[in-house]
Amino acid sequence: MSEILLTIAAILGFATLLVHSIVGEKRLIGPLVHSNDGVMSNDLAKQVIRFAWHFTSILGLIATFILAKSAYNFAEADIALLAVTGSAFLISGIYDAIITKGKHIGWPMLAAVGALTLFAII
Numbered sequence: 001m002s003e004i005l006l007t008i009a010a011i012l013g014f015a016t017l018l019v020h021s022i023v024g025e026k027r028l029i030g031p032l033v034h035s036n037d038g039v040m041s042n043d044l045a046k047q048v049i050r051f052a053w054h055f056t057s058i059l060g061l062i063a064t065f066i067l068a069k070s071a072y073n074f075a076e077a078d079i080a081l082l083a084v085t086g087s088a089f090l091i092s093g094i095y096d097a098i099i100t101k102g103k104h105i106g107w108p109m110l111a112a113v114g115a116l117t118l119f120a121i122i
Contacts, residue, residue: 005120006071006082009113013064013089016109021057029053063088067117074120082121090114 033046040046063085070077093111096104 002120003071003074005116006067006074006077009086009089009116009120010064010068010071012109012116013060013067013113016106016113017057017060017064020060020106021054024053024057025050064113067113079121082117086114086117086121088114090118 029050032040033050066081066085070082089110091114093107093109093114096107096110100107
């Protein structure tokens, strides 16, 4: 059962982070870096913001790789690493829900990845 939960968490996380990068670039980062208001008049700021956005997606994809690898070989999975990864996703989802008052589309997926991961190790 743990393997199934981790597999679902990994797939959901992968999809969420892919959407984060693609949709975020189209609807948030692209328009932001095309602006010349305030700090966005600086080309370096534009480059750093775009880099940071997509690097966040890459880090999340690395975390989902940890989930997928652990699902594939649960007997040798690092439970502490899964606990930290699951907690990070769950806390991020809950925090996102609170600060956006539930309006950001990502919070349910982040929270679900975290919950599935934590349920897989208990």
